[in-house]
Amino acid sequence: MSVTDPAQTDLGFSDPDPARAGRWSRAQAIAVPVVSVLLAFAIGGVLIWLQGVNPLYAYWVLFQNALGSSEGLLRVMEKSTPLILTGLAVTVGLRTGLFNIGAQGQLLVGAIGAAWAGYNFQLPALIHIPFAIVFGMLCGAAWASIAGALRAYRSVSEVITTIMLNAVAIALVDYLASRPLKEEGQPITRTPLIAETAALPDIGIVPVGFLIALMVAIFFGWFLTRTTQGFRFNTVGMNPSAANYAGIGVRKTIFLAMAVSGALAGMGGAVETLGITGRFEPTFNAGLGFDGITIALLARANPIATIPAALLVGTLRSGAATLQFETGIEPEVVDVILALTLLFVAAPIVSRLLFRKRAQKQTSVSSGWGGA
């Protein structure tokens, strides 16, 4: 593989001419996602209207429920926590030129890993919580490393392997929760409840897991822009041949980035288990990893911006059930709205409409296809 066209690997956040481009870049980074979200809501509104419900009422229900009470806010924060982390997982991949579609599988493995670490040990809370989180992260990292190693050392596209590993993970955790890690004497397929010492508490109405996710997002904002390793990730993402020329071990960097990405997704699963569900059940956690893709692209692969993007998705997700209860609209309307948001934000529809020729090149992850 050779990358001769730098525009092709332009991830949309590099500024060749800092002063001018920076201004336009910042304007686009905010305007494009905002307009995309509004457009998606408008089309979603048409779908709702076609079902015979006033879209304004439906949206009011959706947001009122999520943001109008302290329980609602707690739910939004709980929903957003794993979403911030899977969004970050996809972001770290994108910055390194990798498309990790497997955050879902990594999250599942991390969630069940943390559940095991949570119920199998009796430790003081100060040790138990970090231990269970780190164990979940390691599980996620190990799972992603299968795809990472295949990409780095065998040139197998991570896009297919991570998707396949999602399906394998679903079967694997189902097996684990129904046989070796099953709660004894229960007909339901699930693990035992975690020890109290492993449970993540709430501070007031703010879940500790949410605070952890915020700190991790800020950490990666710093890590990707201010550290040598972050610089390596970015360089490999923007131009692997230049990275190679500059003496960066491209394969090692790809492997490492994939492991970090998996660890983040695994952490998402771990925090979900320790903070909310308290145990692992195969029906939990559905779809959290795929929302990570939407969030990362909505945030234009910017770690800090994953926070508002995840909060938006979390708000929609937590309001969806009430929406069905109150108006009879299928909760899947949220899936449609999110898919449309992804379409508008990732396809150059909105950016060309708003910025014409100044529209930035889009994110690119195709360089690894068919062998690096």
Add this chain to the structure above:
Amino acid sequence: MRARYAITLAIGILSCIVVAYAMDETRTVSVLSFSLRYAVPLILAAMVGIICERSGIINIGIEGQMLMSAFAGFFGAAITGNLILGTMLGVGTGMIMGAFLATGAVAWKMDQIIAGTIINILATGLTSFFYSQGYVLPAITPTLRIPGLADIPLIGPVLFDNGLFTYAAILTALVLWVLLFKTIWGLRTRAVGEMPGSADTSGVNVQRMRFINVTLAGGLAGLAGAYLSIEAASNFDRGMTAGRGFTALAIMIFGAWNPIGALGAALFFGLANGLASQLQADEVIDIPQQFISMLPYVLTIVLLAIVSGRVKPPAAVGKPYEKE
């Protein structure tokens, strides 16, 4: 070299099948029929991948194209009460989805993997939202027993007593091979995927060629989707494509972007799954159900790991064409 390995492997498998047939007729035929039915959507979807990538476009959205078409095919057939109309709706939907990818990847020069991913997520969202229960197909799909040929032992009941989709899939693979390697369309398609600059110089409209091919290939994805909902399951389920679109890409790579090679790879894949489920059903091997359901996915990863680096994709795949 590769061809020789493939032929040796094929001969080995075929002789095993003959031995198995001698030992247990009905069971062998049932496993082989299962395998072939399993392979049908994979064959069709792999052809989608081959047409697209031979034209220089990555199609990671086959999964979503199939899902949308399975949806449109099933509900089309159930509502109109006509299986043929439903199938045509499925194919048409596939072509629309193909045109969608072509617009993003060719016209807008988007990142092709992201364009495909959007199709997948959009298809999941739309089909889940509009899904409703309580619809049934007006009839079961007819099977076509080819007189004479179907009476041949072993080959007859497996190959010549099938649903129409099965014949269509095998024919598609054979016809596509001829089209790709023996016609002007094929030459141009391959040129556009290997060296678009040269193709352009010699008067081929690269963008138009890519756009049309990706759109037409979507029609085949539509056929695969219609097969899943109309013939295989006689129903539509959320997420029923279950990763087949991605497996098909692995099969495409394993078949070295050659329709015949991919046909063989898809059949091999079907056979592996047919065998595993038979062994489990007979309780020959005591493996938890979950590991059987993992098999197609693990096999996909293993196949990719084995074959990568030994086959070469079309040179220009994934790169939007910029006129010099």
